[in-house]
Amino acid sequence: MKTTVAFMFGCRSVEHEVSIISAVQAMRSADREKYDIIPIYVTKNGEMYTSNKMLEIEPFRDMKALIADSEPVTMIKSGNDVVLHFLNQKLFKKKDDIVINVVFPVVHGTNCEDGTLQGYLDFLGLPYVGCDVLSSAVGMDKAVFKYVMQAAGLPVLPCICFYAREYAQDRDATIGRAEKEIGYPMIVKPVNLGSSVGISKAADRTALADAIDLAVSFSDKVLIEHAVTSIREINCSVVGDPDSCEASVCEEPFMNDEILSYEDKYLGGNKKSGGSKGMASLARKIPADISEEKSAEIRELAKKVFKALGGSGVVRIDFILDTDSDAVYVNEINTIPGSLSFYLWEATGLPYRELIDRLISLAFRRSRNRENLTFTIDTNILSGVSFGSKGAKGSKM
Ligand SMILES: Nc1ncnc2c1ncn2[C@@H]1O[C@H](COP(=O)(O)OP(=O)(O)O)[C@@H](O)[C@H]1O
Ligand SMILES: [Mg+2]
Structure with missing residues (x-):
């Protein structure tokens, strides 16, 4: 029996488009004899769509047409399985749920690669490819x-790190700290973006202030390190x-x-x-x-x-x-x-x-x-607890 692999890509990230390219490359390279492949494209808005057209790159050039031609879906826990559920059900043409065996996240950037998507999959209890929540978030x-x-x-280059608000409150203190602890030339980076977005070098104080202004427009946490020439x-x-x-x-x-x-x-x-x-x-x-x-x-x-x-x-x-x-x-x-x-x-x-x-x-x-680890403990702790009849008053059940 083939393994059903859901490739998830897109998402609310500045690297949305790059993720589409990486995902299509991966889906085209996967062995179809072994795997049933389901593309799950996550829009910048967080909606999920699937279509076999997503196995190729060309349809993505006209995103509106592709979405109009795709099925909105969601993932649902159903017994021990997690299924892909089609949201638009027609009265006499019911689309059956599809059991997903494993998810292959091919997402780049914040709001997905940073442990967000991994947490969602852990919560559902689905096996997935790649780093777990903690390593994704730290990475x-x-x-x-x-x-x-x-x-x-x-070995890492020494750095200082600060929050945008800290900088807004006392710009001179931050700049003074950077000059004292790091020294010019410096490189200023938002902590959680990729693709060089918001990163610039500074050889003097004016350039440093500009570089920090740019970085804080992308992230509320900024890192400054020595620039290797x-x-x-x-x-x-x-x-x-x-x-x-x-x-x-x-x-x-x-x-x-x-x-x-x-x-x-x-x-x-x-x-x-x-x-x-x-x-x-x-x-x-x-x-x-x-x-x-x-x-x-x-x-x-x-x-x-x-x-x-x-x-x-x-x-x-x-x-x-x-x-x-x-x-x-x-x-x-x-x-x-x-x-x-x-x-x-x-x-x-x-x-x-x-x-x-x-x-x-x-x-x-x-x-x-993970299945071998203990996640639940059988106890009868609830049997001895009672709040009396008043407790039920505010209940919405
Ligand atoms: N300490 C440094 N000194 C000199 N150049 C650097 C330094 N850190 C980064 N760069 C340059 O900036 C680019 C982007 O920085 P990087 O830390 O890789 O962030 P990103 O996540 O955007 O790729 C690097 O590819 C490199 O060219
Ligand atoms: Mg880099």
Whole structure:
């Protein structure tokens, strides 16, 4: 019997469109002999739709027409199962619920990749691919992620972190703290966005104030760290779970600008090209042109990051290499990386189809492990409790 896999993508996130590209790539690569695939597209408004047309990218170019041609759905707990329920039922053409065996989230960014969607799936009791609530949430907050890395003894650039309101109340204090603790040049980042949105560098006080103003317009929590001037960026993917994981070959993405921008990442550096293929199209060198030793160091470090976070599934860890000192710093983790980093795994010898098999079996493995844990305790505590008859007065039941 085939496994029914629901691919969830879209959602209320600035990386909504990129998620559609990543999800369609994944659905097209999954083995149809093994899996019945259900696309579940979540609109920017949070509504869920399904249609077989969502298995291809072209229909997404006319979103209005696609939605008009799709079925609004929801997920419902039904006995021990979770089913996909069709909301528009016609009188004589009832659409049967479909039992979902596992969910494959292919979402990027806040409100979904950050543990939100994972929490929803845990609440329903559905197995799902990838990081759990805690690792997703920690991975999304650049500051909390750094604290966890620091606690695990892993190398990160020193940073300060503050809330927008704190800054609004005393701008000079924040700027003074940044100058004292970090020093120019600095880089200012909203803690929970991706794709370089809201990030800028500052070489002096005026630029720093502008950079903070930009960052607080995107997030109420901001991080400032030292900007590495002689920087190379090296990324490495990890697949597995905390018990056992492996690291891919390293890649070096190339920048057109000082900061690897949204355009570089998703539009191949050319807005007019139109033919975006997600992260897989970004100019990059695979494997990265670094020494064997450096590559081994980064791959080992990547596995340590994954374990420290309690990761699961496929992630991409981005490192900063300071070419002056040859030091490597953990920069950030993408718990659902663009294109699921399939291009790194293909370069490591694992075809995309097999990567998807592996991710789905990891999801079931975690779910089985959880089933062995005790979540309920039988007690007769309620039998001895009584509030008398008054207690029922305010009841709405
Ligand atoms: N400490 C740093 N020094 C210099 N450049 C940096 C530093 N941190 C980030 N960058 C640049 O900014 C880009 C975006 O920052 P990053 O932390 O990766 O956020 P995002 O989640 O937006 O990808 C990086 O790809 C890199 O080009
Ligand atoms: Mg990045």
